[in-house]
Amino acid sequence: MTVQELPGAAAYRPTPPPAWKPITDPAPLLPDPEPYRVLGTDAVADMDPELLLRLHAELVRGRRYNTQATALTKQGRLAVYPSSTGQEACEIAAALVLEERDWLFPSYRDTLAAVARGLDPVEALTLLRGDRHTGYDPREHRIAPLCTPLATQLPHAVGLAHAARLKGDDVVALAMVGDGGTSEGDFHEALNFAAVWKAPVVFLVQNNGFAISVPLAKQTAAPSLAHKAVGYGMPGRLVDGNDAAAVHQVLSEAVARARRGGGPTLIEAVTYRMDAHTNADDATRYRVDSEVETWRAHDPVQLLERELTGRGLLDDEGIEQAKEAAERMAAALRDRMNADPELTPMDLFTHVYAEQTSQLREQAAALRAELDAEQDHEHSAEAGR
Amino acid sequence: MTTAATKAGSRTAKAKPATMAQALGRALRDSMAEDPTVHVLGEDVGTLGGVFRITDGLAKEFGDDRCTDTPLAEAGILGAAVGMAMYGLRPVVEMQFDAFAYPAFEQLMSHVAKMRNRTGGAMPLPITVRVPYGGGIGGVEHHSDSSEAYYMATPGLHVVTPATVDDAYGLLRASIASDDPVVFLEPKRLYWSKADWSPEAPAAVEPIGRAVVRRTGRSATLITYGPSLPVCMEAAEAAVAEGWDLEVVDLRSLVPFDDETVAASVRRTGRAVVVHESPGFGGPGGEIAARITERCFHHLEAPVLRVAGFDIPYPPPMLERHHLPGVDRVLDAVARLQWEADS
Numbered sequence: 001m002t003v004q005e006l007p008g009a010a011a012y013r014p015t016p017p018p019a020w021k022p023i024t025d026p027a028p029l030l031p032d033p034e035p036y037r038v039l040g041t042d043a044v045a046d047m048d049p050e051l052l053l054r055l056h057a058e059l060v061r062g063r064r065y066n067t068q069a070t071a072l073t074k075q076g077r078l079a080v081y082p083s084s085t086g087q088e089a090c091e092i093a094a095a096l097v098l099e100e101r102d103w104l105f106p107s108y109r110d111t112l113a114a115v116a117r118g119l120d121p122v123e124a125l126t127l128l129r130g131d132r133h134t135g136y137d138p139r140e141h142r143i144a145p146l147c148t149p150l151a152t153q154l155p156h157a158v159g160l161a162h163a164a165r166l167k168g169d170d171v172v173a174l175a176m177v178g179d180g181g182t183s184e185g186d187f188h189e190a191l192n193f194a195a196v197w198k199a200p201v202v203f204l205v206q207n208n209g210f211a212i213s214v215p216l217a218k219q220t221a222a223p224s225l226a227h228k229a230v231g232y233g234m235p236g237r238l239v240d241g242n243d244a245a246a247v248h249q250v251l252s253e254a255v256a257r258a259r260r261g262g263g264p265t266l267i268e269a270v271t272y273r274m275d276a277h278t279n280a281d282d283a284t285r286y287r288v289d290s291e292v293e294t295w296r297a298h299d300p301v302q303l304l305e306r307e308l309t310g311r312g313l314l315d316d317e318g319i320e321q322a323k324e325a326a327e328r329m330a331a332a333l334r335d336r337m338n339a340d341p342e343l344t345p346m347d348l349f350t351h352v353y354a355e356q357t358s359q360l361r362e363q364a365a366a367l368r369a370e371l372d373a374e375q376d377h378e379h380s381a382e383a384g385r
Numbered sequence: 386m387t388t389a390a391t392k393a394g395s396r397t398a399k400a401k402p403a404t405m406a407q408a409l410g411r412a413l414r415d416s417m418a419e420d421p422t423v424h425v426l427g428e429d430v431g432t433l434g435g436v437f438r439i440t441d442g443l444a445k446e447f448g449d450d451r452c453t454d455t456p457l458a459e460a461g462i463l464g465a466a467v468g469m470a471m472y473g474l475r476p477v478v479e480m481q482f483d484a485f486a487y488p489a490f491e492q493l494m495s496h497v498a499k500m501r502n503r504t505g506g507a508m509p510l511p512i513t514v515r516v517p518y519g520g521g522i523g524g525v526e527h528h529s530d531s532s533e534a535y536y537m538a539t540p541g542l543h544v545v546t547p548a549t550v551d552d553a554y555g556l557l558r559a560s561i562a563s564d565d566p567v568v569f570l571e572p573k574r575l576y577w578s579k580a581d582w583s584p585e586a587p588a589a590v591e592p593i594g595r596a597v598v599r600r601t602g603r604s605a606t607l608i609t610y611g612p613s614l615p616v617c618m619e620a621a622e623a624a625v626a627e628g629w630d631l632e633v634v635d636l637r638s639l640v641p642f643d644d645e646t647v648a649a650s651v652r653r654t655g656r657a658v659v660v661h662e663s664p665g666f667g668g669p670g671g672e673i674a675a676r677i678t679e680r681c682f683h684h685l686e687a688p689v690l691r692v693a694g695f696d697i698p699y700p701p702p703m704l705e706r707h708h709l710p711g712v713d714r715v716l717d718a719v720a721r722l723q724w725e726a727d728s
């Protein structure tokens with residue numbers, strides 16, 4: 001049946017839908033196809049040398065933190081560690097662009113961002129050591145718990161940023177997610193809410209090439225992850241994720257824009273996961289060494305170091321100092337992680353509700369009795385020795 | 386009723402040690418080889434073979450279209466499986482870990498469980514959702530949940546969980562062959578448990594819904610499933626020294642529930658303890674205890690007791706040993722079964 005055959009079709013005159021809003025020009029929302037770079041360009045000269053040196057020192061420290069934490073998994077001191085080696089520029093820039101009053105919403109891989117923001121390096125590791133899910137008070141540091149279920153922290157970031165604005169505070173939330181996480185429904189919902197509410201949020205996607213074994217090409221058919229922004233009505237930006245100066249600049253602009261009431265931005269940092277997904281994963285099953293080698297030549301620490309030495313901002317002594325500071329941090333981390341954490345089994349029941357239920361009180365009493373019996377047993381065993 | 390003893394007797398000479406993970410992988414492979422409509426999909430199931438390597442080799446053997454690495458989106462994976470099943474395929478979905486199945490709850494509760502009913506029987510959904518579940522492997526948060534109570538409370542779903550290598554194979558084959566959706570819970574701490582098993586002559590594929598007596602006894606019945614079966618078997622052995630002869634029933638399927646096997650056992654022994662590691666409050670044990678009481682009231686010498694995980698979010702790995710019900714807690718419960726009457 002064609003349209004003409006429909007009863008009354010002759011009278012049909014198409015008119016535009018009454019509430020149609022003209023589409024704003026999407027062009028400004030689209031990312032440049034080439035990831036933004038600063039290192040190796042004249043733009044470096046416009047950047048504050050102090051900031052560049054700070055970035056460098058933090059990158060060196062961050063790299064050392066990653067190698068130290070990985071070593072701790074081999075000694076059995078950490079159950080698991082998802083290393084961010086190769087991604088330090090994103091981690092550090094994310095921490096350094098935020099003001100104290102701002103909030104960070106990290107994923108499980110973003111220990112480094114949390115530490116660079118000032119979190120105690122050991123407290124940041126309790127989740128991965130296995131003694132506490134979140135070893136710190138998120139309010140104290142304005143760092144949400146390192147988030148294990150993918151992308152689920154993104155709507156939280158939107159809600160918090162929205163709440164802060166409703167209260168009249170100029171607080172910005174920076175939410176971090178991996179390339180794989182962008183496929184989750186929560187990613188879509190968070191971006192949509194943020195754009196509709198003009199919430200002061202910055203979304204930072206660290207596109208490190210893989211979600212465990214799955215390469216980006218199997219994750220999305222979008223021209224880039226940053227391109228997704230236009231559909232929500234927010235700007236998308238592509239940045240070289242190994243160029244610490246560039247990531248810092250792009251994030252700073254987005255944070256400033258959010259703070260001014262300009263709404264959210266989606267930033268895709270193109271980087272690479274140099275290590276396996278975690279120490280428990282075998283990356284040789286799904287990727288080739290030559291790819292890793294190409295990225296090794298684009299190492300974020302080396303890139304910044306070469307630039308700064310080339311410009312005479314950093315010399316061997318400066319590099320040595322940064323390394324020594326990183327070594328001190330690593331030694332302290334090692335020492336503190338070598339001490340067994342104090343475990344209090346009765347804590348199992350303490351933080352389930354504000355007020356314990358009678359059932360939990362019963363269960364706590366039962367465990368107390370078990371623990372006491374265990375201890376008596378140990379004592380009598382010792383006495384018998 | 387098959388018991389562990391009769392099964393062991395029927396072993397062929399070719400049997401050699403295999404893990405539960407291998408048996409599950411073999412079940413997938415055999416199902417796919419037999420039936421071209423069986424498709425496996427999920428996160429990392431292709432090249433990697435799944436984070437637990439259950440799907441290892443399937444993509445190579447059957448191609449990416451039959452064993453597909455999906456985008457990382459559980460709701461999308463299960464929702465797509467619904468559509469695939471609507472068009473005549475038999476999707477087997479892998480959820481990477483228990484707590485990562487939660488984003489797919491909408492699809493599971495609103496569609497997978499209800500489609501047959503909504504469509505007056507016109508559109509059954511033969512989907513198998515494989516969920517590695519439970520603790521005891523030292524996983525970080527969100528990697529150790531026991532979510533069976535949610536699934537059990539949702540009419541329209543079968544809920545199946547193997548505890549042995551044989552059952553891993555047989556029950557998964559039966560689940561994939563089922564015309565109803567099955568939530569297939571894999572006790573991840575038993576993935577590497579071994580038993581003699583012969584891939585050439587794998588165990589018979591029984592229909593799902595039958596419990597099995599793993600150990601016969603006269604004093605009391607331990608009713609359990611999945612990860613808690615080895616705990617109960619060990620407790621039953623230890624109980625011999627205390628003078629108790631315990632029977633152990635492995636449910637294998639929570640929905641449908643085998644009232645017959647369970648009630649028959651409890652009528653014989655007169656006492657029952659339900660053991661599982663998921664939280665006790667609102668958990669499977671309550672339902673099971675009620676069913677036993679309804680059927681065996683006059684045979685019971687003592688109230689049906691439950692030994693379960695505490696009613697808390699799954700704790701960090703360093704504390705999980707305090708949470709998980711072990712042999713001692715099972716024996717404590719057995720000791721509380723009002724034995725005075727006998728002595």
Ligand SMILES: Cc1ncc(C[n+]2csc(CCOP(=O)(O)OP(=O)(O)O)c2C)c(N)n1
Pocket residue numbers: 109148149150177178179180181182208210211212273277428457459481485488
């Ligand atoms: C909802 C959910 N599904 C699955 C997982 C299991 N998982 C943990 S990390 C990961 C890959 C994440 O990849 P990506 O988002 O790219 O981040 P990356 O690990 O590369 O930093 C998966 C599938 C999870 N944590 N949460």
